[in-house]
Amino acid sequence: MSRPTDIRISVSESRGPHLGRVVRDTDENGVEFEYETVGLATKCPACGKVPMKGSLITKIFDTWWHGKCGAKYLREVGADQAWIALGMQLERNPNRFTHAEIKAIVRNLLKISQAMALIGDDPEEADDEIDVGLRRLLDGA
Numbered sequence: 001m002s003r004p005t006d007i008r009i010s011v012s013e014s015r016g017p018h019l020g021r022v023v024r025d026t027d028e029n030g031v032e033f034e035y036e037t038v039g040l041a042t043k044c045p046a047c048g049k050v051p052m053k054g055s056l057i058t059k060i061f062d063t064w065w066h067g068k069c070g071a072k073y074l075r076e077v078g079a080d081q082a083w084i085a086l087g088m089q090l091e092r093n094p095n096r097f098t099h100a101e102i103k104a105i106v107r108n109l110l111k112i113s114q115a116m117a118l119i120g121d122d123p124e125e126a127d128d129e130i131d132v133g134l135r136r137l138l139d140g141a
């Protein structure tokens with residue numbers, strides 16, 4: 001099993017924090033008013049800083065991290081979690097990975113799903129040909 005650290009993570013360039021903007025609207029009496037939206041600034045979960053415009057960022061489990069912070073996190077987190085995170089990146093941006101990387105990611109995700117199937121096996125039915133957990137996966141349950 002190759003290590004997740006051998007795989008490049010998918011990175012993008014941050015567009016920087018979203019600033020608040022002024023919105024003009026009219027109320028029910030036709031009176032114009034304006035308000036300012038609150039800006040969005042997502043902090044990197046590792047260092048707590050907001051990625052600035054142009055910094056390399058990576059999306060892991062639906063959160064944007066600095067590229068380096070995300071890579072460090074994936075090196076330290078359990079191998080299974082890292083492979084699942086890489087699988088999510090692969091699903092989002094398949095063209096950012098080489099064929100060798102795609103094969104390694106899919107191979108390891110299959111190993112993880114097989115392990116899950118074994119855990120889900122029903123010990124009461126020892127003669128069962130197909131793992132209960134695997135059947136659940138195949139049934140989409």
Ligand SMILES: [Zn+2]
Pocket residue numbers: 044045046047048049065066069
């Ligand atoms: Zn960071």
